[in-house]
Amino acid sequence: MKWSVALMVVLIAFSSSFAGTYGIHHPTDAVQESGSADESTYIPEMRWLSEEHPLISAEQVEHYAGVGISEGKRAVIMYENGSVSYDYFSSGNDAYDLIIIAPDDWKDSLAPLQQHKESHGIQTMVVGLNEIYGGTYFSVQGRDDAEKIKYFIKNAIEEWGIEYVMLVGSYYRLPMRNAVHIWEDRHRLVTFAIPTDLYYADIYRYEGGTIVFSTWDTNGNGVYGEVYEGDLGENDIIDVYPDVYVGRLACENERIVRNTVEKIIKYENKAYGEEWFKRMILVGGDTFPGWGVVEGEFMNNFVADIMKGFSFYRIQYSQGNLNAVEIEKALEKGAGFLYYSGHGFPYGWATYAIDDENETWVGRYFIPYIAALFNGYRLPVIFLDACLTAKLDFNSSDLREDGVPMPINATFPCFAWSFVRHPYGGAIATVGATRVAFTGVDEEGPHWGAGLLAASFFEAYQETDILREEFAGAQEAYANNAPGDTFTLQEFILLG
Template sequence: MKKICIIAIIGLLLFTAVSASSYYTPNRTNNPQPLKTTYDLLCIAPKSFSKNLQPLIDHKNTIGVQTIVLTTEDIYKDYTGRDNAEQIKYAIKDAKESWNISYVLLVGGLKFLGLGWHVPVRYSNLDDGTGYNVFLTDLYFADLYNETGEFDDWDSNGNGIFAEWGKDILDLTPDVAIGRLACRTAKEVAIVVEKIITYETTTAGSSWFTRMIAVGGDSFPAYPGYEGEETCDVATSYMTGFDIQKLYTSTGTLTGPADILTAVSQGCGFLMTRGKGGTDRVRMGLPEGEEIIAFQNKDVPKLTNKDRYPIWVFGECIHGKFDVCVLNIVNVIQNISGYTMADCIYDCIAWRLVRQKDAGAIATLTNTNICYGSTGDVNGNGIPDDAETYGGFLAVELFRLYSQEGIQTLGVLHQQALCNYVKQFPVRTNLLHSKSVQEFILFGDPSLKIGGYATD
């Protein structure tokens, strides 16, 4: 595998010259070994996004997060692999070994009309019987090594089918913190870059940041209790020092999107939902067994929380299915497995919130496909089982790690939650646990300083 190379740099480039050294082009003629240097953040993006991404690179270097960019075009020229996704993964591995990177930001989603990818994806071939036999997983790009320390290609049997449940042995432990900005256009890149810079430079010390909103309902009406609300209660119990606002169907504080719009527009540092999913909406169960649409894509432009952007944790299914596309109607018409009319939209709600200009979320964490929940308290420890396993565990664990362990970098929060899940549950032998960890995705900057940087 070709190693990353550094071009000769003309002149003396110091910290003030970050723009000149942000983009790295391999020297394919001499192929020298990398210089003895390190970077914190690796960004991977197509060249067409370079201009609008540059302000973020400059900002990161200025605040001390040493950042470098590899373009997809250069990666495809300089790395071999069975497909573009594997080439990207080899480049990440090389950057980890050469530059000791901690974070990887994939900048790119579907291209126009869904005709290809700006930055490629990997699908896991795991059929849980819910109607989807494959699903998106960015964990593939973060899980660089198997248990013996060798490159983990997620195709241990070598048959060319990646992440094939029951046939491939996957490590599933992320070796870097990974996040994605699923931008389809350069304009979207500019919008999200501006939000990240604003968040990191203005949030610290703001009173709105110490607010948390919890949105829950009755996830399983046929069983006792209000599982979504109970799981939210566990998450909020960790957030000491935060002003908690609970929007619950059982108390009548959640009756529809207007309640969330009002709460979010005041600003909040965190928001968590635990209910029922959808590609473009969040649904909440009512105590009497029916459900309401709590929030959906068409509500996002109504938000007025400019410069007060929360980290939004969706604890439901399929909010992060970022391969939705209007042209998926062709797959629906052809009755291709795994496609419904819900896939024939422009955005999944998790990405819609992040790309919203001057409003929405600074980042979202959620599931790319069908996830799972639990009822009751089988082990009798006083904690609802819904908060102790599957997607509920992952959502709650983020808040525990932030509050109890003091993790203040978003990607590390996500990475550690995944690592803890892998340690605690049989992810290599249990289909549901394996899917839970593979589908939990971060839309946002993995190097993001939660709450922003304090100013002198």
């Protein structure tokens, strides 16, 4: 029996009892940072979507300068007390628009995608990892494979004028950088690693009036993206603005590459202008029963107000239809977007009934259910406002922690990627978190965390219908609106 079938059987067998370890973390009191003796700044509650989370907090930032890409143009971005300005500059040549980076033995399977993109006027080049490591196109720079890839992207920007990067490969086939958050617990330092593709998008930073390469290791100790709680250590200086539009196809093998390429080509050739695309599926319940607003449904409705011109299929606890069957029916009909707000796991999602003090899981939807989807090219882009759904290093230990007996050690496709890799339907792309997430939502709307990034993502759609630009626009807007939070920007990735 293949591991994928075995995983399906195990998840279905235990779906009624597990998915409980990652319960809600009841929020602490709202934080107030003192200014003068007679004034303070209110910071909305940081509500973690998991009981197991890092002991971090977002800091107030008054001013900084970074480098990013906005509307296809690179700029120095100045932030000053909530005001943002852009100083655009030229980035040189325009030989290519898109580079696809993948293991060398997959290049032939990616050739149809290259041809498809070029037929639509997108100059595309497929580059093998060994070509990068061996210096086929540019001199090799970098201390490890991830940094060599990042330097290659920098050179491709400056020499070829690229704007888009497609990474093809799973967590184990194409390197993923781990950013590190460090805090003190019982007089010992705890290290929390966050797999992130923002590392490959954030090529530059601004230092002393000069644009420089962003190593994510400014303290030079070989640990990348370090953020210490308080004064425990020297933070790495990172610029969280993306400088290139990055997404990943987390393919495990060449068969998945071929299936995914075929799926993308079919979608891009047939979906444009279809009536089903103007439908949007909204899924949510009460993420934190008894705490203020009904967060999941509130965020569903908040996003609906942003997405003008769409009709909405609400699958919510208050509608009485929050169940897997209703979700399957909605996806089969086709939709341009699906937005879920609630709790998440590497293998699915689930949330709570409104004001349910017992916190009983409702609306559960797991990886095995995706296999039953046959929605063809009627594929949504899915934003998963939740924990862990894009945990690309999902493995047996995650299931054991949730009480699922796994006698073998194995790795599995995570929930977010399972939608994209499904050959007969699912989704064309997903946005999800590689680790636990937090949110800050009250009756005024989302203030930070997963909820604010979700709202920023759908607001960016009002400016562009190019997915990678939409995601980068959301990252940029989030950095401007919540400049003290690198955690959220690092953990959310685009798959597709």
